[in-house]
Amino acid sequence: MRYLTEIDPALKNILNLAKEQQDKAYAPYSNFKVGAAVLTQSGEIYLGCNIENASYSLTICAERVALFKAISDGHRDIKAIFVIGPQNEPISPCGACRQVMLELAKDATIYLSNSDMSKIIETNTKDLLPYGFDL
Numbered sequence: 136m137r138y139l140t141e142i143d144p145a146l147k148n149i150l151n152l153a154k155e156q157q158d159k160a161y162a163p164y165s166n167f168k169v170g171a172a173v174l175t176q177s178g179e180i181y182l183g184c185n186i187e188n189a190s191y192s193l194t195i196c197a198e199r200v201a202l203f204k205a206i207s208d209g210h211r212d213i214k215a216i217f218v219i220g221p222q223n224e225p226i227s228p229c230g231a232c233r234q235v236m237l238e239l240a241k242d243a244t245i246y247l248s249n250s251d252m253s254k255i256i257e258t259n260t261k262d263l264l265p266y267g268f269d270l
């Protein structure tokens with residue numbers, strides 16, 4: 136895990152797409168809008184936002200939406216995941232997302248950004264979930 140103060144321009148473009156996706160978030164309960172992007176090895180990009188529900192626990196996080204879109208399109212080769220939140224510090228994925236990423240994006244590089252992309256953490260699934268459950 137390391138802190139980046141700048142990011143490769145190609146990656147920054149993808150992070151920007153994730154940022155735009157924050158506007159699409161359906162978050163009337165928390166008003167906490169998160170955007171995500173998933174990059175496949177073949178270069179395709181899938182975007183996601185968080186989608187909440189009046190039955191709060193049914194909420195799904197932005198990164199799982201983006202990842203499930205990629206998986207449901209047949210991709211099993213996830214290269215990178217980008218998540219951007221509304222705070223001044225980089226977003227931190229919840230435990231459920233960490234478990235899902237460990238299974239579906241084992242070898243991905245994960246970029247976690249604050250709202251203005253001035254603080255970005257570069258990490259991976261193992262660092263995010265040491266000793267995670269697997270069969």
Ligand SMILES: O=c1ccn([C@H]2C[C@H](O)[C@@H](CO)O2)c(=O)[nH]1
Pocket residue numbers: 162165167168169184185186187194195196197198218226227228229232
């Ligand atoms: O990494 C994260 C952390 C939180 N959320 C969402 C879930 C909920 O809608 C809102 C507040 O927790 O933010 C995400 O989408 N991704």
Ligand SMILES: [Zn+2]
Pocket residue numbers: 196228229230231232233
């Ligand atoms: Zn989550």
